[in-house]
Amino acid sequence: MIKFEKVDKVYKNGYKALTDINLEIKEGEFVAIIGRSGAGKSTLIRTINKMIDINSGSLLVEGVDVSKLTGKKLRKFRRNIGMIFQQFNLVNRMSVINNVLAGFVPDLNIFQSTLGLYPKKYKLKALEALQEVDILEQAYSRADQLSGGQKQRVALARTIAQDPKIILADEPTASLDPVTSRQVMEYLKKINKENNIAILLNIHEIDLGLEYAERCIGIKDGIVVYDGPSSEVNSEVLELIYGDAYNKGE
Numbered sequence: 001m002i003k004f005e006k007v008d009k010v011y012k013n014g015y016k017a018l019t020d021i022n023l024e025i026k027e028g029e030f031v032a033i034i035g036r037s038g039a040g041k042s043t044l045i046r047t048i049n050k051m052i053d054i055n056s057g058s059l060l061v062e063g064v065d066v067s068k069l070t071g072k073k074l075r076k077f078r079r080n081i082g083m084i085f086q087q088f089n090l091v092n093r094m095s096v097i098n099n100v101l102a103g104f105v106p107d108l109n110i111f112q113s114t115l116g117l118y119p120k121k122y123k124l125k126a127l128e129a130l131q132e133v134d135i136l137e138q139a140y141s142r143a144d145q146l147s148g149g150q151k152q153r154v155a156l157a158r159t160i161a162q163d164p165k166i167i168l169a170d171e172p173t174a175s176l177d178p179v180t181s182r183q184v185m186e187y188l189k190k191i192n193k194e195n196n197i198a199i200l201l202n203i204h205e206i207d208l209g210l211e212y213a214e215r216c217i218g219i220k221d222g223i224v225v226y227d228g229p230s231s232e233v234n235s236e237v238l239e240l241i242y243g244d245a246y247n248k249g250e
C-alpha cells in the first residue's frame with residue numbers, strides 16, 4: 001500500500017536526509033522505525049502524507065503518486081492518513097469531544113463550522129472512537145485537565161474517528177513515563193489489529209518498538225540499513241543502525 005522506489009530527500013540547505021529509499025509497506029503492518037537522532041526517521045514518515053516533498057524517485061500510496069498531489073486532492077488524500085505526535089497536538093482549552101470532532105471540520109459547511117454544529121453521525125463516531133481507547137468518561141473534560149497518556153489517547157481517538165488506512169506515529173511515547181508509554185503502545189496495537197490500520201512508528205525506546213511492531217526498519221544517515229522482523233534485531237543489527245556507540249553504551 002506504500003511503496004518507496006529510489007526515493008531521495010535533499011533539504012533546501014543541501015542536506016541529504018534520505019538516500020535511495022526502497023520500501024514496501026503492506027496493509028495492516030505495524031512497523032517500528034529506529035535510528036539515531038537526525039537519522040531521517042521523521043523525514044521518512046512525513047514524506048508519506050506529503051508534509052515533506054521528496055526530490056527524486058517515486059512514492060506511491062495505494063497506487064497514488066504522492067508527489068503529484070496538490071490542493072483539494074492532497075487534502076482528501078491526507079484524510080486517509082492519521083498522524084500522532086509526541087506533543088499530542090490537542091487544543092487545550094477545548095473539551096475532549098470537541099478535539100475529536102475537530103477532525104470533521106473539513107466535512108462541514110461554513111454555517112456548521114462557524115457555529116460548531118456537528119451532525120449527530122460525527123458525534124457518534126467521535127464517542128465511539130473515545131470508547132475504543134477507554135476515555136469516553138472524559139469526553140466533556142477540558143483537554144488540559146488530562147494526563148499525558150490520556151491526551152495521547154484522545155489524539156488517537158481523533159485519528160481513528162477519521163477511519164484512516166495508515167497512522168504515522170512520530171515518537172508518540174517520547175513525553176510519557178514507561179508505564180504510560182506501554183499503555184499507549186497497547187492501544188496502538190489494538191487499533192492496528194482490530195481496525196486493520198497500518199502503523200508506522202518512529203521510536204527511540206528500542207525495546208518497546210521491537211516488542212510491539214512485527215517489522216523493524218533501521219535508518220542510519222538517511223539510508224535503510226536494516227529491514228526485517230523485529231524478532232531478528234540483535235546487538236549486531238543495533239550496532240549497524242546506531243554505530244559502535246551502541247554496544248559501548250555511549
Ligand SMILES: Nc1ncnc2c1ncn2[C@@H]1O[C@H](COP(=O)(O)OP(=O)(O)OP(=O)(O)O)[C@@H](O)[C@H]1O
Pocket residue numbers: 011012013015017035036037038039040041042043044
Ligand atoms: N527543514 C530542514 N532543513 C534542513 N535540514 C533538515 C530539515 N529538517 C530536518 N533536517 C535534517 O535532516 C536530518 C534528518 O532529520 P529528521 O528529523 O528526519 O531525523 P530523525 O531521525 O527524525 O531525528 P530525531 O530522532 O531527533 O527526531 C537531520 O540532520 C536534520 O537536522
